Amino acid sequence: MKANDFYKYILSGVLILGASACEETFAPSTAIEETSALTNAGDVETATIGTYAVLRNPSYVRSVHFLTEFPSDEVAQGQSSSDDLTRAYRYTHINTSSHCTNFWGQAYKVIAAANKIIAYVPDDASADLKQLKGENLYLRAMMHYNLVRVFGRPYPQGSGAGPGVPILRDGLSDEETTGLSRSSVKEVYDFVIADLLKAADLMSVEKGNSFASKEVAYALLSRVYLYKEDNENAVKYADLVINSGRYSLLDGANFQGYFKMDPETNSETIMCIRHTKVQNQDFSAIGSMYFSGDVAGNPAGQGVSGWGEIYASEKLVNQYALHPKDLRKSFITPYILNGVQQKNLKLTPQTPMYYVNKYNLQESIINLSSPVYLRLAEMYLNRAEANAKLGKTAAALADVNIIRTRAGLDDALYTSVPAGKTALDIVLEERWMELAFEGHRSYDLFRNNRSMIRNYPGTHSLNNTPTTNVNQTVPATDARVIFFIPQSEIDKNSKLTQNP
Numbered sequence: 001m002k003a004n005d006f007y008k009y010i011l012s013g014v015l016i017l018g019a020s021a022c023e024e025t026f027a028p029s030t031a032i033e034e035t036s037a038l039t040n041a042g043d044v045e046t047a048t049i050g051t052y053a054v055l056r057n058p059s060y061v062r063s064v065h066f067l068t069e070f071p072s073d074e075v076a077q078g079q080s081s082s083d084d085l086t087r088a089y090r091y092t093h094i095n096t097s098s099h100c101t102n103f104w105g106q107a108y109k110v111i112a113a114a115n116k117i118i119a120y121v122p123d124d125a126s127a128d129l130k131q132l133k134g135e136n137l138y139l140r141a142m143m144h145y146n147l148v149r150v151f152g153r154p155y156p157q158g159s160g161a162g163p164g165v166p167i168l169r170d171g172l173s174d175e176e177t178t179g180l181s182r183s184s185v186k187e188v189y190d191f192v193i194a195d196l197l198k199a200a201d202l203m204s205v206e207k208g209n210s211f212a213s214k215e216v217a218y219a220l221l222s223r224v225y226l227y228k229e230d231n232e233n234a235v236k237y238a239d240l241v242i243n244s245g246r247y248s249l250l251d252g253a254n255f256q257g258y259f260k261m262d263p264e265t266n267s268e269t270i271m272c273i274r275h276t277k278v279q280n281q282d283f284s285a286i287g288s289m290y291f292s293g294d295v296a297g298n299p300a301g302q303g304v305s306g307w308g309e310i311y312a313s314e315k316l317v318n319q320y321a322l323h324p325k326d327l328r329k330s331f332i333t334p335y336i337l338n339g340v341q342q343k344n345l346k347l348t349p350q351t352p353m354y355y356v357n358k359y360n361l362q363e364s365i366i367n368l369s370s371p372v373y374l375r376l377a378e379m380y381l382n383r384a385e386a387n388a389k390l391g392k393t394a395a396a397l398a399d400v401n402i403i404r405t406r407a408g409l410d411d412a413l414y415t416s417v418p419a420g421k422t423a424l425d426i427v428l429e430e431r432w433m434e435l436a437f438e439g440h441r442s443y444d445l446f447r448n449n450r451s452m453i454r455n456y457p458g459t460h461s462l463n464n465t466p467t468t469n470v471n472q473t474v475p476a477t478d479a480r481v482i483f484f485i486p487q488s489e490i491d492k493n494s495k496l497t498q499n500p
Helices: 003-011 027-033 041-055 058-069 085-090 098-120 127-151 174-179 185-202 214-228 231-242 252-256 314-321 327-331 376-389 393-406 423-434 441-446 487-492
Strands: 016-020 023-025 075-077 269-272 310-312 332-334 354-356 372-375 452-455 471-474
Touching (some): 058 085, 058 098, 058 127, 058 441, 075 085, 098 127, 098 174, 127 185, 127 214, 214 231, 269 376, 314 327, 314 332, 327 332, 372 376, 376 393, 393 423, 423 441
Antiparallel strands (some): 016 023, 075 310, 269 372, 332 354, 452 471
């Protein structure tokens, strides 16, 4: 099969799905290992689109979401699950985690595919080929960065000296990870930053928000620098995105419908993993764990779709309740049956249940979603956090107020830092409310040396007693704020060391 035909096969989206959200296999994921040589610009474009397609594979997008979001204090698991996500939620990680294994394997497939194109396209190529090379540099950086977040300690803990993940450099295939040692967290960050800077230089086309572009690279640079505590550069690259004029914050009803609209018409999204109506994954979608009902919001038993095992935490629900006008409350849906708010009867005390709908109801399809990876609101909050740490309190509060005004809280803006709080406290609280369920919260706490405090009902008991009202505290230095390297990878590569 020729390379063009092969990658068209990838784009056909042929999937072989198992019977439940917990068991699935995907034939196209191995297609990225095709060794046919790239011979022309058409091959490069088709291959690049095929690489983006791998991001849609639930073995990547669903697994990485579970690993990054479920350790947070935004969610509560109401009952035990056969899915490995339970261990991510409870911090009871194992080295044979299916989600870690899926994520690791798919991420390195994307990197290996990108490497083929990066090696093929010279730096003095045509503008079109430079654009494609830049997109692949971006994808390689994005994957390495996501990997080092999951498997490496937060950068501020030891200034990046701890073990990160193997760096798959130019020309290397995913099979060649078996001969690589783990680079340090700092080395991975440096590699990611270099790739993103070069990607931004090469890209000149303003593509839609499911593709990389100069501003997408700038946005990820802002995040990476913030996590590295290079606050000046975090501000610099947030500024470049905000001032580019390409994006604008949604407001009012448009904001409340942010995650339900066709993502291509969304002015706030910088990058998402695009799913269309023909790519709806139903029970293998991210949203299947957050929701159980029909498109009208009717609960289980009435056109049901979804498992509905993960709910908004009582802690976050109460935070939103402090401001009844907060438009962000629309991203959680009370589970109402026969006019009565339902409670989780398996928890003590019994707790009102709120579904999360940021990953449901896109274009009125129950489990259709295009998960947002970067959006403009984050850029304002990146800049706010960096400025708070630089001692520029007024600038930090100004950006927080932009986000609060958009959320309908124009009567609850900050003119100064309240007694007993710091500017950083305010920013992190706003990030919590604005970016909830998007995979930021645990990283925001741990990289700032703050504990994860789960003082609400849920099954997050380390001794697995779901009927207990658990108050779980996970310090930033806990070994399990990161995940084990998949044992299957260590079995193949003796140079890999395991996390403690």
